[in-house]
Each structure stands twice: as C-alpha cells, then as structure tokens.
Amino acid sequence: MKIKEGLFKISLGIDIGGTNIKIGLVKNNKIIKKGIFKTEKDLDNQRFGNYLIEIIKGFIKDYKIDKIGIGIAGYVFYEKGILKFSPNLPKLKNFSLKEVIEKHFLVETFVLNDADAMAIGEYFYHNKKYKNLITITLGTGVGSGIIVNNKLLYNSEFGHTILIPFGALCSCGKKGCVESYLGSYGMLRIAREFYKRGIKNLTPKKIYEMAKNNEERALKTIEKYSFYLAIALSNLINIFNPEIVILNGGISNMGNLLLKFIRPMLKENTFYLPKIKISNLKIDAGIIGAVNFNLFKDK
Numbered sequence: 221m222k223i224k225e226g227l228f229k230i231s232l233g234i235d236i237g238g239t240n241i242k243i244g245l246v247k248n249n250k251i252i253k254k255g256i257f258k259t260e261k262d263l264d265n266q267r268f269g270n271y272l273i274e275i276i277k278g279f280i281k282d283y284k285i286d287k288i289g290i291g292i293a294g295y296v297f298y299e300k301g302i303l304k305f306s307p308n309l310p311k312l313k314n315f316s317l318k319e320v321i322e323k324h325f326l327v328e329t330f331v332l333n334d335a336d337a338m339a340i341g342e343y344f345y346h347n348k349k350y351k352n353l354i355t356i357t358l359g360t361g362v363g364s365g366i367i368v369n370n371k372l373l374y375n376s377e378f379g380h381t382i383l384i385p386f387g388a389l390c391s392c393g394k395k396g397c398v399e400s401y402l403g404s405y406g407m408l409r410i411a412r413e414f415y416k417r418g419i420k421n422l423t424p425k426k427i428y429e430m431a432k433n434n435e436e437r438a439l440k441t442i443e444k445y446s447f448y449l450a451i452a453l454s455n456l457i458n459i460f461n462p463e464i465v466i467l468n469g470g471i472s473n474m475g476n477l478l479l480k481f482i483r484p485m486l487k488e489n490t491f492y493l494p495k496i497k498i499s500n501l502k503i504d505a506g507i508i509g510a511v512n513f514n515l516f517k518d519k
C-alpha cells in the first residue's frame with residue numbers, strides 16, 4: 221500500500237508571547253508533543269535567536285520536521301518573516317526571525333503575529349466553515365485575529381483601539397484602549413471598585429473562583445467587565461459582520477458566566493448577532509495556526 225505523502229509529516233509550531241514560549245509538534249493538525257518555556261525578555265535579536273534555536277534543538281530531538289511556523293506577539297512583516305517591533309518584547313527590533321531559524325535548521329519557516337496565528341488555527345479547526353471569523357484573546361493583553369472572506373487582515377490591533385476616551389493608561393502608552401479595560405490588569409482595576417480591602421494577590425482566576433461561589437463582589441466585577449467587553453465586541457461585530465467570534469485567553473475560561481452577561485447586550489447593540497464561542501483549542505490555536513500559515517497566506 222502506498223502511503224500518501226504529506227499525511228504523516230510532522231511540523232513544528234511555536235507561539236512566542238511576552239511571558240511564555242509554547243512549542244508543539246503537529247501531525248495532521250493534532251499536537252503530538254508540547255512544551256512550554258520562559259520568554260527571556262531581556263535578550264536582544266541575536267541572543268534571543270540563539271536562545272530559541274537551543275529550545276527548538278532540545279525539543280525536536282530526532283523528529284524530522286517539514287516546516288516551522290512561528291507566531292510572535294508584535295507587528296510582523298510576514299512576507300519576510302521580520303518582527304518589526306513588539307511592545308511585549310521591547311528588546312527585539314527589526315528581527316529577521318525567519319532567516320535566523322531557516323539558516324540554522326534548513327527548514328522552511330514562516331513568522332506571523334501571534335493573534336493572527338490563532339485566527340488561522342481556529343479557521344482550520346472549524347474545517348474552513350467560517351469565511352468571516354474573529355478571535356479575541358483576553359489575557360495579559362488583548363489580541364485580535366480577523367479573517368474576512370477567507371483572508372487574514374494582518375496585524376490587526378483591536379486591543380489598542382479606544383474604548384473610553386482619556387480612560388485608563390494602556391501598556392502601549394495611550395489612554396483608554398480596549399486592552400486597558402479587557403486585559404487582566406483591566407479586570408483587576410475594575411475589581412478594585414468593589415473590593416475596598418483584601419485586594420492583594422487578586423487575579424482574574426481567583427475572581428472567577430469566588431464568582432462561582434456567588435460572591436457578590438466577584439460577580440459585580442465580572443458583570444462590569446462584561447459590560448466593557450460587550451461594547452468592544454459590538455463595535456467589532458458591526459464593522460466586520462463575522463459569522464463567529466471566538467474568545468480565547470485566560471479570562472475566556474470564565475466561559476458561560478461571561479457569555480451570560482454579554483449575550484443580551486450584544487443582541488441589543490449589533491445589527492446581526494454572530495455565534496459567540498469560547499475556544500476549544502485554547503493555547504493550541506496559535507501553534508496549529510502558525511504551522512498552517514503557508515496553506516493560508518496564498519489564498
């Protein structure tokens with residue numbers, strides 16, 4: 221029996237964020253081996269490149285890789301695989317990541333923005349069913365991946381559009397960005413309005429745990445957070461008219477509680493209400509999306 225070439229190939233997907241580097245071997249869009257490493261934020265281009273090469277070498281060992289896909293937080297010139305800059309990785313500037321990795325491993329490599337990779341991951345996970353798909357990552361920061369008519373809108377930064385004029389200071393230096401309300405620090409800022417005391421070491425995860433036990437302040441925090449989330453998503457939905465919006469990132473683990481609050485508001489504020497889902501892929505979305513980038517970009 222002849223085995224179809226391509227079906228059993230193994231690719232390497234990498235998701236480089238401000239805190240962690242997630243890495244996975246992908247076969248038939250399934251992750252067969254996964255690893256997580258710390259992002260060394262103080263390294264410059266060259267040293268960061270070497271650090272990443274060492275991680276990859278140790279991780280792939282004897283596996284033969286057919287391609288490498290890398291999603292990285294920041295603005296990426298995807299044709300050349302160059303990271304122009306990254307607010308999360310400020311030491312990296314005009315970093316030729318594709319070239320560095322290709323030269324060392326002699327394997328075709330692609331580089332794209334991490335949130336864009338997530339959108340592609342979801343697109344393939346849903347078997348290309350949604351031509352218009354948006355992913356929003358609610359983590360430390362807020363990332364957006366926008367697919368319109370089967371094409372990616374590269375480097376979209378919905379997280380840095382203004383939600384509240386002259387509002388809270390954002391990590392990017394501007395005031396009132398979506399991220400400064402919907403990132404994890406944003407949620408903690410909202411929590412401070414309700415927790416006058418005992419706020420120390422509070423995290424979105426702890427807030428969620430308390431909300432599950434019907435703790436009033438936690439529920440109020442999530443309700444107010446959801447109010448901002450619904451406004452932000454309504455704007456996005458009314459612009460792009462997507463078929464589906466998929467939420468990812470740590471805060472999206474609040475799942476149905478979040479959806480319960482935002483759905484009625486979205487219904488009221490959008491012309492057409494798309495499906496709103498919590499990602500099933502979770503952190504794997506970026507890894508799977510990155511290795512599929514070559515199948516997607518020339519569409």
Ligand SMILES: [Zn+2]
Nearest residue numbers: 380390392397
């Ligand atoms: Zn911002």
